[in-house]
Amino acid sequence: MHYVQIHKLPGHDDVKLPEKMSAGASGYDLYAAVEEPVVLQPGERKLIPTGFALAMPEGLEAQVRPRSGLALKHGITCLNTPGTIDADYRGEVKVLLINLGQEPFAIARNERIAQMVFQEVPQIRIEQVETLSETVRGAGGFGHTGK
Ligand SMILES: O=c1ccn([C@H]2C[C@H](O)[C@@H](COP(=O)(O)OP(=O)(O)OP(=O)(O)O)O2)c(=O)[nH]1
Numbered sequence: 613m614h615y616v617q618i619h620k621l622p623g624h625d626d627v628k629l630p631e632k633m634s635a636g637a638s639g640y641d642l643y644a645a646v647e648e649p650v651v652l653q654p655g656e657r658k659l660i661p662t663g664f665a666l667a668m669p670e671g672l673e674a675q676v677r678p679r680s681g682l683a684l685k686h687g688i689t690c691l692n693t694p695g696t697i698d699a700d701y702r703g704e705v706k707v708l709l710i711n712l713g714q715e716p717f718a719i720a721r722n723e724r725i726a727q728m729v730f731q732e733v734p735q736i737r738i739e740q741v742e743t744l745s746e747t748v749r750g751a752g753g754f755g756h757t758g759k
Pocket residue numbers: 676692694695696697698699701704705706707708
């Protein structure tokens with residue numbers, strides 16, 4: 613079990629905190645903390661506030677991911693998906709949405725705009741070396757095994 617602290621930012625008492633919509637959900641849905649409805653024109657991107665900040669232990673991260681329903685129905689997605697919330701970040705969690713659809717899309721306060729998935733981050737030490745181990749694949753990539 614990992615313990616994550618969440619802090620509601622001032623002026624957002626009415627905004628819902630991240631919420632799992634089913635017991636087995638991976639993601640906590642994120643609610644928009646916009647003061648007034650925000651409209652994303654086709655092709656436009658905007659940073660949407662959520663009204664909360666987090667403190668999680670080192671070794672965890674949170675990923676901000678799109679909601680597939682918004683993507684399918686409206687072309688709304690996260691431009692930088694998956695967004696990375698670092699364990700040491702104490703600022704407001706924000707969601708960078710982009711409208712890849714054909715119609716303007718309005719976001720009202722307390723609408724669910726994305727989801728947040730917590731992940732363990734392995735502790736890594738990177739070591740510089742002169743040669744790398746050989747593999748069958750070698751340097752082949754980017755489709756070299758065929759279509
Ligand atoms: O979708 C996102 C992505 C990032 N962040 C916040 C939390 C994260 O810890 C911080 C930095 O994000 P990132 O490392 O992706 O951005 P950067 O461009 O590398 O900025 P920095 O130099 O601040 O790390 O911004 C969000 O609130 N939402």
